[in-house]
Amino acid sequence: MTTDSIRRLNAADSDFDAQLEQLLAWESVADTHVETTVADILQQVRSRGDAAVIEYTNRFDRRQLNSAGEFCLAQSALAAALERIPSAEREALEAAAERVRAYHQRQRQESWRYEEADGTVLGQQITPMERVGIYVPGGKASYPSSVLMNAIPAKVAGVDCVTMVVPAPDDQLSDLVLAAAAIAGVDQLFTIGGAQAVAALAYGTESVPKVDKIVGPGNIFVAAAKRAVFGRVAIDMIAGPSEILVICDGGTDPDWIAMDLLSQAEHDQQAQSILLSPDVAFLNAVEKSLDRLLDELPRREIAAQSLAGRGALIQVQSIEAAIALANRIAPEHLEVSVEDPEQYLAQIRHAGAIFLGRHTAEALGDYCAGPNHVLPTSGTARFSSPLGVYDFQKRSSIIYCSPAGADSLGRVARTLARGEGLEAHALSAQYRVKE
Incomplete structure (x- = not known):
């Protein structure tokens, strides 16, 4: 230079x-050839399940899978990788995980409510997502930090099942990545990648359970697949x-x-x-x-x-x-x-x-x-935030009307509903009004 x-x-x-x-x-991930290829992969996985995942994995990652059981990794394999890595690397992973976990525990949101003078109760209930999928680059690339940053906030949020997908081109898997998965508490791990892995997480297959949200970085095909399945599942961002x-x-x-x-x-x-x-x-x-x-x-x-x-x-x-x-x-x-x-x-x-x-x-x-390294790029920090525990928690509104509350609120709702020409709404509210 x-x-x-x-x-x-x-x-x-x-x-x-x-x-x-x-x-x-x-230039973003908008590419006609990529989008066409990804659309076909998504459709095939959606309709053919594990068979399509195996076909694309063998083609793109140069593997010889014969059954879905071969891309499902047991928890014992994660534990074994944790034992195999050098002690210095294990200590560094554990120290990083402890700091990431401590930081994200402070992000947990709690349910809240308050009672009005007439006895009506309003509030918000916070619940974790049930299933989350994390995508981690694999093969020669080794990104254990990505495992920690994506899985730990989900576990802190209380997600029931964290499913990780990581490609293993030429059957190569990083022990550091597997060890990080063990430390982070990943519940399931599948050695698949690319758009086919995103499709499996979004639609579910015979072996891969459908998730509620997909997070984690990937190449242009992974990014395009995440964009395509958004709406069926949530995603973190297009990085x-x-x-x-x-x-x-x-x-x-x-x-x-x-x-x-x-x-x-x-x-x-x-x-x-x-x-x-x-x-x-x-x-x-x-x-x-x-x-x-x-x-x-x-x-x-x-x-x-x-x-x-x-x-x-x-x-x-x-x-x-x-x-x-x-x-x-x-x-x-x-x-x-x-x-x-x-x-x-x-x-x-x-x-x-x-x-x-x-x-x-x-x-x-x-x-x-400690803070998350999954961050908004390309100017999207104007309206987006780092990945955090809040990304794996949902908020439900709570409304519990007392008789007096139903009366006072019903009068307001009745008037507004008729102003909008919605008579059934008006009558639903009016039935609970004390005339």
């Missing part, structure tokens, strides 16, 4: 808005490439900031890393750090493509201007690497996760800080 490989922008330039729009542009936006006043070690940017760039070529600073000398120093540190990374080619295609170092007038620009971008991860960062916290409106201070690397949030 050379110093001209990452674009340099200045927020004061007359064409900055156009440049920013181009920088942030990203785009990973993003980091760093705001720095120039007082942090440029190597630290460069590596924070690289930590996202190494995800994939479409990941986005942006730095905002009013200090031009600091932007120059970070650019030099990127040049030097990039060569040390095993995934340097991926990171270099990410930085060249979607990365940027942007000069802004002030930290306040940087905060305003960050709200406009609504990033997945926002690092506020400045002196006394809390003074700016109230001004931040749109971000998936906010990392305050010079010592708070975004990578800590990916693994073990």
